[in-house]
Amino acid sequence: MGIYLDHAATTPVLPEAAQMLAEASLRGFGNPSSIHIRGQMAREAMDEARQVTAKALGCLADEIVFTSGGTEANSLALIGACLARQDSGRHLVISAVEHESVRNTAHFLETLGFRVTEIPVDPAGLVDPGDIARALTPETILISVMTVNNIIGTVQPVTEISELARKRKILFHTDAVQAFPNMLVEPGSLGVDLLSLSSHKFRGPKGMGVLYVRKGTPLVPLVRGGHQENGLRAGTENLPGIMALALAIKRSRENLEKAETELRRLRNLLAEDILANLDHVKLNGHSERAAPHIAHFSVDFTDGESLVRNMDHEGVIVSAGSACSSEEGKTSHVLEAIGQSGPLARGTVRFSLSRETTEQEVRDASAVFRNVVVRLRSASAAGRFA
Amino acid sequence: MVNKRIFLDHASTTPVRPEVIELISEAYQRFIGNPSSLHRFGQESRRALEEAREKIAGLLGCHPDELFFTSGGTEANNMAIKGVARALSEKGTHLVATAVEHHSVLDACRSLEREGFSISLVPVDSYGRIVIEAFREALTPQTILASVMHGQNEVGTLEPVSEIGEIARSFGVPLHSDAVQTVGRIPVLVDTLGVDLLSLSSHKFGGPKGVGALYVRRGTPCFPLIHGGNQEEGRRPGTENLAGILGMARALELSMLELEDGDRRLHMLRTRFIQLLRESVPRARVNGHPSLFLQGIISVTLPGVPAEEVLICLDQEGIAASAGAACVSGALEPSHVLLSMGLTRKEAEATIRISPGKENDVEDVEVVIRKIRGIVLRTGPSFVPPP
Structure with missing residues (x-):
């Protein structure tokens, strides 16, 4: 089955969670909104799942809103908060490296008359909280900066930004879809008002997500x-999906700190191995503020698509960038934001690990990568001089 | 005493078919990749996704690229209403819907009022069927969308969607139909209905919850409700719930295969229920259209008997029924649908919905009638003839 190192795109469903989903579907709870006993049973199961989810995030149960995924959570956070606060102002601030679901939602809000400021990042992909402070106006109602960048893995200074936002009474949302389950994510200690998670990134089912909404935060559905x-969030609840999500989030939270340390060790091992054995390869992202599961490289004299396909052929599954924009065939806005555009941004590859990844897999993947790069480079050189 | 549990609330939700659960479990093991990924794992998922789309499109008589997967019927309705309204706002700002639409349509319309749109709600007759003349009169040069549901969820009346479709077309107004109650229960073909948009929900026909779809005819402008990546051609971003979508496709396929048998069975159950009801509670009234209805939805008014009391008593006996839409139960508001049909507030509050499904039999119907008769006897014995 090969070595799967594309966990930032999606993770396999935890067998336990898949089983729970099947069992819950078989048991057939009824509609949680119905007043009959089956409806009540459904409601109780919902409440329990909500509590389990809240516990994993260290928040209150009624601060959890289940959505159809991370994308919907991000759309709800931005549109919901802006529409709720539009009487206080119509300006929002996002970073230049947000996921499409935040970026495109912000663009949509522009069509509704909101003004959006995009804060640039440094070459390591990091947002400077000072830049954010300077962009704030009395009209600013929302800041949205992701916890971990999905392409290059840079960890943003979320706590610093949240302090800033709190002082100015501006709502702060963070897209934590790539952070959990690889790092501890607690909305309370991050100081955020809104936080998005996606179930299929932490081995829960697809089609499920969570929006944390701090008590008292105004939001329009x-x-x-x-x-x-x-x-x-209207619509008959996907109870089996929610129960499976709750189980997956609970399992992810267990031993998270230990898993994070090991994950980081393997990620660093992979990066060192690749950098030691190949020339003209650059590890992107921040040297200290790096997510423990993502290693993103720029590889000169190759292109990302050939890299991905050739590695796939040899049984190693990686990605050229984000799955969500993989069909565009244009330079990622993230790479542009870190100053890599045109031919330089073409040869990129993202490895993303999970806590199930083994050292052997990392070593094998690195060896395959080395061979593929060498082969592609000599083929392209041969082509050039033919 | 433990009674056999009888579920007569299929209009609210249906049990997932065991074959579908099995398929979903397999899919979780088999399809690991993100359908948007370039590698083999992603491409396998992509192929399965597109096969499911083709299968559903085939059953609805539309092109696969006209079908957008959503998280359910509610989202599909929201996307249709807000998406078309916003896309056509330069052309006009007026929407037309029936007074008996599901809350997801009505609330989506209402939320648009704050964006400067205006809404006309077309009245229905005493059967809950849209008054066609009133629909025609409601259309103005400013009208950019009409929404008329296919099967009414509380009383089961089938709306004349194809007639409405012709009128809408002659005015150049796109027509959306909420077909959440009809898809998988009766044949639904988008061209026969003459609709430009159509919503469906998987958990109403034995599929998983949290999955639905919106049909959007080629060339019909419709903005996304949720913004993000390129999935569903950018009109409905978010990593696809592949296992759920495969489950929905299979559930719909199976439902369509069993359609005739299922319809005959439901007709038999319905006839028996109404016959027994007439015998044991003569003052009971069945709401909805006498001939154009969904077999599986029976709306019954038991004059003088509060629905809530009936439902609680039935529930204690292990029988699940409903007062109307599950989405508003607990709200204790009398149904807007029944009021629109001319029922009084008191009558509306004395109305229950029985919706049998695939796993019910005649015995279930007989049991529920006995229980209803008992409850009515306790509440108003003078109206009930001796057995």
Whole structure:
């Protein structure tokens, strides 16, 4: 089956969670909104799942809103907060390296008359909180900066920015989709008002996500038509999916600190091995503020798509960038933001590990990568001089 | 005493078919990659996703690229209403819907009022069927979207969508239909109905919850509701719930295969239920259209007997029924649908919905009638004839 190192794109569902989903579907709880016993049983199961989820994040159960995924959570956070606060101002601030779901939602808000400021990052992909402070105006109602960048893995200074936001009474949202389950994510200690998670990134089912909404945060719903999720997200709840999500988040939270240390060790091992054995390869991202599971490289004289396909052929699954934009065939806005554009940004590859990844897999993947790069380079050189 | 549990609330949700659960479990093991990934794992997922899309498109008679997967019927309705309205806002700012739409349509319309749109709600007759003339009159040069549901979720009346479609087309107004109650239960073909957008929900036909779809006819402008990556051609971003989508496709396929048998069985159950009801509670009234209805939805008014009391008593006996839409139960508001049909507040509050499904039999119907009769006897014995 090969070595799967594309966990930033999606993770395999935890067998335990898949089983729970199947069992819950078989048991057939009924609709949690129905008043009959089956409806009540469904509601109780919902409440429990919500509590388990809240516990994993160290927040209150009624601060959890279940959504259809990280993308919806991000859309709900931005549109919901901006529409709720538009009387206080119509300006929002995001970083230049946000995921498409934040970026494109912000662009959509522009069509509704909001003004968006994109804060540039340094070549390591880091946002300077000072730049954010300077961009704030009395009109600013929301800041959205991701916890971990999904392409290059840079960890943003979320706590510093949240302090800033709190002082200015501006809402702060963070897209933590890539952070959990690889790092500890606690909205309380991060000091954020809104935080998005995606179930399929932590081995839960796809089609599920979480938006943390700090108590008292004003939010207008995106999907309307029922009182589900405190009126913040209408639609019959996907209870089996929610129960499976809760189990996956609970398992992810267990031994997280230990897993993070090991993950980081393997990621560093991979990076060192690759850099030691190949020339003209650059490890992107920040040297200290790096996510423990992502290693993103720029490889001169190759292109990302050939790298991915050739490695796939040899049984190693990696990605050229983010899955969400892989079909565009254009330079990622993240690479542009860190100053890599055009031909330089073409030969990029992202390895993303999980706590199930072994040292042997890392060593094998590195060896395959080395061979593929050498082969592609000599083929392209041969082509050039033919 | 433990009674056999009887589920008569299929309009609210249906049990997932065991074959579908099995398929979903397999899919979790088999399809690991993100359908947007370039590698083999991703491409395998992509192929499975597109096969499911083709399968569903085939059953609805549309092109695969006209089908967008959502997280359910509610999202599909929200996307249709807000998406078309926002896309066509330069052309006009007026929307038309029936007074008996599901809350997800009505609330989506209402939220647009704050963006400067205006809404006309077209009245229905005493059967809950849209008044066609009133629909025609509601259309203005400013109208950019009409939304008329296919099967009414509380009383089961089938709306004349194809007639409405013709009128809408002659005015150049796109028509959306909430077909959440009909897809998988009766044949639904987008061209026969003449709709430009159509919503469906997987958990109403034995599929998993949290999955649905919106059909958008080629060329119909519709903005996304959720913004992000390129999935679903950018119109519905977010990593696809592949296992759920495969489950929905299989559930729909199986439902369509069993359609005729299922319909006959439901017809038999319905006929028996109404016959027994007439015998044991003569003052009971069945709401909805006398001939154009969904077999699986029976709306019953038991004059003088509060629905809530009936439902709690039934529940204690292990029987699940509903007062109307599950999405608003607990809200204790009398149904807007029943009020629109001309029922009084009191009558609306005395109305229950029985919705049998695939696993019910005649015995279930007989049991529930006995229980209803008992409850009515306790509440108002003078109206009930001796057995």
